[in-house]
Amino acid sequence: MLMMPNLKYQPISETLSSGVQLVQKIDTKNSPLHYVQLKILEMELNSSYEESLAKQEVCIVALTGKITITDFTQTFKKIGTRGSVFEKIPTDSVYISNNQTFKVTAESKAKVLIAYSPSTRQLPTKLIAAKDNTIEYRGKYQNKRLVHNILPDDSPIANSLLVVEVYTDGGNWSSYPPHKHDQDNLPTESLLEETYYHEMDPPQGFVFQRVYTDDRSIDETMTVECGEVVVVPKGYHPVSVPDGYNSYYLNVMAGPTRKWQFHNDPFHEWILDRK
């Protein structure tokens, strides 16, 4: 019998050092993913987190609060723009390439997301300022969403990582109509694994996320609560948001080629053609 992989991760609470809590950790050991890894840290004022990278690049996102990030050559002081992700304004991030050491220091209470992907080609460290995020309004009817592109596939900053924030208001659907990107078959489709870090406003809210493949070897419909992560090793991955609650999620994607070329589920693609 085929075992369905674990796709949903509840928050954890692991003290890494004084004032630094690890609240999410997705890696190749606890998930079915090979290209995407993730850590989320909750940091108290003046606490710090240091890590030496091997063959991985990172994108460090100041989800909330102010932080200083250094790779010990360049330092980006007091970056981060918001007290809550639901202020719906872009934030600052920093890209750091493989084989480097970085340190994050909290200049206020802060929540920090670190996205990882395998990398062996050194690239310059870069600040991805809030003002450099491209903002997109996608969809119509109950399929509207707001997108902040932090590391889109036309950005030359990273080797593999793609990072995007998506806001979906109550009563709407996003990552919809359902699409997938699990075939390394460009220009038709790219292979990108994906993670969803979810928050809801107000925080007692929930969303539904389905992950399914054409052959239904994966077909999971999950109730997802604030702070949880859903991983998408393959398959379609739509999200629906109940009335009264607004949804935020941050997607990290990576795969063998840094191109987001998705394939819509042909049964539901007609949704796009409505007048």
Ligand SMILES: O=C(O)C[C@@H](O)[C@H](O)C(=O)CO
């Ligand atoms: O447009 C959306 O609804 C967001 C999705 O595209 C999301 O970023 C994703 O599924 C990427 O594959």
